[in-house]
Amino acid sequence: MDANGILQILLYLAVIVALTPLAGGYMARLFEGRLTFLAWAERPIYRLCGTAPEREQHWSAYAFSLLAFNLVGTLAVYGLERLQVWLPLNPAGVGAVSPTIAFNTAVSFATNTNWQAYGGETAMSYLTQMAGLAVQNFVSAATGIAVAVALIRGFARHSAQTVGNFTVDLTRCVLYLLLPVAFLTALFLVWQGAPQNFDAYVPASTLEGVHQLIAQGPVASQEAIKQLGSNGGGFFNANSAHPFENPTPLTNLVEMTFLLLLAAGLTDTFGRMVGDRRQGWAIFAAMGLMFVVCVSLAAWAESQANPALTVAGMDSLVGNMEGKEVRFGIANSAIWATATTAASNGSVNAMHDSFMPLGGLVPLVDILLGEVIFGGVGAGLYGMLVFVVLAVFIAGLMVGRTPEYLGKKIEAREVKLAVLAILVTPLGVLGLGAISLLAGPEAIAAPGPHGLSELLYAYASATGNNGSAFAGFGAATPLNAILQGVAMVFGRFAVIVPVLAIAGSAAAKKTVPPSAGTLPTHGRLFVTLLIAVTVVVGGLTFFPALALGPVVEHLALFSGTLF
Amino acid sequence: MISHLRSALVLTLVMTALTGIAYPFAVTGIAELAFPRQAHGSLIERDGKVVGSALIGQAFSGPGYFHGRPSAAGQGYDAANSGGSNLAPSARALAEAVRARIAAERAANPGERGPVPADLVTASASGLDPHLSPAAAAWQAARVALARGLAVEEVRALIAARTEGRTFGLLGEPRVNVLALNLALDERRPMR
Numbered sequence: 045m046d047a048n049g050i051l052q053i054l055l056y057l058a059v060i061v062a063l064t065p066l067a068g069g070y071m072a073r074l075f076e077g078r079l080t081f082l083a084w085a086e087r088p089i090y091r092l093c094g095t096a097p098e099r100e101q102h103w104s105a106y107a108f109s110l111l112a113f114n115l116v117g118t119l120a121v122y123g124l125e126r127l128q129v130w131l132p133l134n135p136a137g138v139g140a141v142s143p144t145i146a147f148n149t150a151v152s153f154a155t156n157t158n159w160q161a162y163g164g165e166t167a168m169s170y171l172t173q174m175a176g177l178a179v180q181n182f183v184s185a186a187t188g189i190a191v192a193v194a195l196i197r198g199f200a201r202h203s204a205q206t207v208g209n210f211t212v213d214l215t216r217c218v219l220y221l222l223l224p225v226a227f228l229t230a231l232f233l234v235w236q237g238a239p240q241n242f243d244a245y246v247p248a249s250t251l252e253g254v255h256q257l258i259a260q261g262p263v264a265s266q267e268a269i270k271q272l273g274s275n276g277g278g279f280f281n282a283n284s285a286h287p288f289e290n291p292t293p294l295t296n297l298v299e300m301t302f303l304l305l306l307a308a309g310l311t312d313t314f315g316r317m318v319g320d321r322r323q324g325w326a327i328f329a330a331m332g333l334m335f336v337v338c339v340s341l342a343a344w345a346e347s348q349a350n351p352a353l354t355v356a357g358m359d360s361l362v363g364n365m366e367g368k369e370v371r372f373g374i375a376n377s378a379i380w381a382t383a384t385t386a387a388s389n390g391s392v393n394a395m396h397d398s399f400m401p402l403g404g405l406v407p408l409v410d411i412l413l414g415e416v417i418f419g420g421v422g423a424g425l426y427g428m429l430v431f432v433v434l435a436v437f438i439a440g441l442m443v444g445r446t447p448e449y450l451g452k453k454i455e456a457r458e459v460k461l462a463v464l465a466i467l468v469t470p471l472g473v474l475g476l477g478a479i480s481l482l483a484g485p486e487a488i489a490a491p492g493p494h495g496l497s498e499l500l501y502a503y504a505s506a507t508g509n510n511g512s513a514f515a516g517f518g519a520a521t522p523l524n525a526i527l528q529g530v531a532m533v534f535g536r537f538a539v540i541v542p543v544l545a546i547a548g549s550a551a552a553k554k555t556v557p558p559s560a561g562t563l564p565t566h567g568r569l570f571v572t573l574l575i576a577v578t579v580v581v582g583g584l585t586f587f588p589a590l591a592l593g594p595v596v597e598h599l600a601l602f603s604g605t606l607f
Numbered sequence: 608m609i610s611h612l613r614s615a616l617v618l619t620l621v622m623t624a625l626t627g628i629a630y631p632f633a634v635t636g637i638a639e640l641a642f643p644r645q646a647h648g649s650l651i652e653r654d655g656k657v658v659g660s661a662l663i664g665q666a667f668s669g670p671g672y673f674h675g676r677p678s679a680a681g682q683g684y685d686a687a688n689s690g691g692s693n694l695a696p697s698a699r700a701l702a703e704a705v706r707a708r709i710a711a712e713r714a715a716n717p718g719e720r721g722p723v724p725a726d727l728v729t730a731s732a733s734g735l736d737p738h739l740s741p742a743a744a745a746w747q748a749a750r751v752a753l754a755r756g757l758a759v760e761e762v763r764a765l766i767a768a769r770t771e772g773r774t775f776g777l778l779g780e781p782r783v784n785v786l787a788l789n790l791a792l793d794e795r796r797p798m799r
Contacts, residue, residue: 048773048777051777052777052778055777089618089621092617092621093613093614093617093618093621094610094613094614094617095614105611108611109611109614109615112611112612112614112615113614113615113618113619115615116612116615116616116619117619120619120623136687163688163689163690165687165688165689166687166688174627174628174631175623175627175628176627178626178627178630178631179619179622179623179626179627181626182622182626183619183622183626211614211618214618215618218622218625218626222626223625223626223630226630227630227633227634230634230638231634231637231638231641234634234638234641234642234645234646235641235642235645236645237645237649237661237662238645239645239646239647239648239649240631240634240635240638240639240646241635241638241639241646241647241648242635243647243648245687246647246648246650246657246660247657248650248657248658248659248660248665248686249656249657249658250658250659250665250666251658251659251665251667251672251786251789251790251793252665252666252667252668252669252672254665254666256659256663256665256684256685256686257685257686257687258648258650258659258660258663258686258687259686259687259689260647260648262631262634262635264634264638265630265631265634265635266631269626280689280733281688281689281690282680282689282690282691282732282733282734282735285689285691285731285732285733286689286733286735287662287663287664287733287735287736287737288648288662288663291662292774292779293773293774293778293779293780294774294778296778296779297778349725350696350701352696352697352701352702353701353702353705353725353728353729354722356702356705356706356709357706357709357713357722357723358705358709358722358723358725358728358729359721359722359723359724359725359742360722360725361725361742362724362725362726362740363725364696365725365726365729366691366692366694366696366701366705366729366730367691367692367693367694367729367730367731367732368729368731368732369731369732369733369736369738370676370726370731370736370738370739370740370780370782371736371738371779371780371782372779372780373779373780376778376779392732393732394732395691395692395693395732397691397693397694397695398691398692398693398694398695398696398701399696400696401696401697489693490694490695490697490698491698491699492695492697493697494695494696494697494698497695514693515690515691515693516693516694516695597695597696597697600697601696601697605697606697606698606699606702607695607697607698607699
């Protein structure tokens with residue numbers, strides 16, 4: 045890694061740190077109801093929905109509203125995919141999506157996963173992309189943020205029965221935050237070169253007289269929200285590596301910033317809403333430290349040239365360029381890979397499948413930790429708060445006191461719910477992954493240990509609602525399309541429901557003042573404990589599988605064994 | 608439960624209208640007025656015919672053109688089917704493909720002795736990478752100059768003129784747009 049690469053990584057970190065209080069403050073004002081300049085647009089929406097905006101919901105009603113909304117959204121996307129061949133805005137004439145892929149995709153976008161078992165330019169009409177997939181990009185992001193906000197309210201309130209109103213939280217999140225930011229970003233992207241049109245694909249005759257059909261579409265508008273909402277589903281198959289989705293180093297920086305912006309900002313929103321900003325920064329610090337370690341490892345691994353290729357006569361100066369774009373190079377590919385899997389975004393600007401074994405290990409571990417290193421919008425914060433509950437519980441066991449967090453006694457009910465949420469990732473990845481491995485091993489493209497990495501990555505990505513892939517994996521087989529769909533639903537809602545239950549039970553508790561025996565949760569000691577719990581509980585579960593996949597591949601490759 | 612579903616249905620319709628219809632059409636409208644060239648894919652026309660997009664790479668095989676990176680998009684540079692090779696670093700298939708490309712580049716550029724620049728023999732992520740590193744372009748300068756009947760210095764000067772540095776001297780990597788470079792070559796000394 046050259047000095048410029050390191051500088052680009054530092055710049056990126058500085059941008060995220062600088063923007064966190066800005067985004068955090070705005071979202072705090074938004075969800076405390078202090079922003080009202082769009083009230084004129086909110087009121088008719090609530091009236092249409094039959095919602096009284098001032099009436100808040102018990103956590104269970106909040107969960108029901110959320111589940112109903114996500115169910116309807118999934119069905120809407122499924123319908124559009126199956127019917128697109130008869131609907132307008134389909135100049136490329138793509139056919140109806142097959143039932144299993146349509147199910148997989150509908151679930152994928154509704155759960156903020158954006159796993160893509162299809163190639164955008166060959167499978168989806170403009171209408172499906174816009175009115176189906178992009179809509180879910182907005183609302184699945186807003187859903188995640190709503191859950192996080194409900195949980196924050198749970199900790200901020202005391203002796204309360206309600207955690208907020210789902211319809212109001214979702215609507216306000218879209219109107220005040222996602223829509224305006226996406227709109228400006230989309231225009232910036234067009235300026236830089238991302239297409240935005242409804243044209244038919246354009247036939248070109250190249251300088252050597254070869255026919256080249258150039259895909260078009262409303263790319264910029266989709267790209268903007270895809271990054272902002274930690275969605276990650278590309279308009280094109282190659283995602284943000286495609287020059288139309290991510291044309292310049294400048295768009296790359298902006299898109300990478302939006303990968304983490306809202307997730308990082310929410311830590312500060314949390315601090316502000318619970319009335320002690322240090323609490324937010326402590327969580328930010330735990331996330332940030334893990335991020336720095338991950339990005340450093342990825343950048344170092346990718347700046348190594350593949351020894352199997354240098355032996356053949358390839359230059360070793362640059363590093364591993366297979367599956368990377370020249371305009372981004374090693375540093376930007378490593379930052380993106382780390383950020384997109386730290387968040388549950390899953391967009392890519394380089395192909396993770398072709399990363400060096402240890403370079404590919406980083407995104408895999410990021411996902412397996414439960415995507416709590418900033419994480420998906422909302423999902424990262426509530427995932428990390430689940431680990432916080434576990435951390436204070438463990439700390440309480442060590443000193444023999446009832447654990448508390450922010451003045452709330454953490455009791456058996458909360459710890460049980462937290463453990464339920466934490467078990468989701470191992471169950472989804474190892475359980476469903478094992479079924480896939482036994483029932484359909486032919487989906488694995490790569491021979492040798494890399495094949496196991498591909499499968500592990502696929503089920504980690506689906507359960508973690510990430511959406512990136514070791515893309516050689518044959519995810520489009522009916523078996524995998526369905527199993528992955530199940531993993532995505534499980535990974536999303538089997539976490540959300542316990543989290544909302546924690547929110548409800550925390551809200552109902554009284555606040556007790558801190559005493560001499562209270563573990564302060566804003567200091568270095570707590571940050572260290574939180575990281576340790578995350579790594580041990582979240583990561584160690586997968587150590588055997590990781591040893592058999594990327595680690596063995598690394599050792600084999602550098603001792604000259606190919607597969 | 609019924610009221611939850613009704614509310615969910617209406618909210619989905621409202622959000623579809625807002626974020627799925629109004630938003631993309633508004634962006635399209637403004638883009639059309641403010642950035643019409645980019646909005647339609649930065650197409651390049653020569654003699655009234657579309658020869659490609661400034662952002663999308665295309666296949667070059669003749670000795671008189673600079674060759675771009677190997678492409679795994681469709682049958683190569685298929686701009687309606689993007690993608691990378693997704694080969695594992697430990698895949699024998701990758702090592703064999705790169706070995707063959709190195710042999711081909713060495714045969715096509717007999718004057719060059721050193722190791723072949725990495726980007727010239729590895730497939731890009733999109734399969735549509737429009738760029739080469741300056742080193743990979745320089746590697747082909749002698750061959751192109753010979754095929755075009757130009758002085759090597761002249762071709763090197765063309766590369767230098769078409770080399771884009773890092774944005775603000777910091778972001779991204781230095782690069783040369785292969786299509787732009789080849790268009791400039793055609794302008795200087797057309798292929799017969």
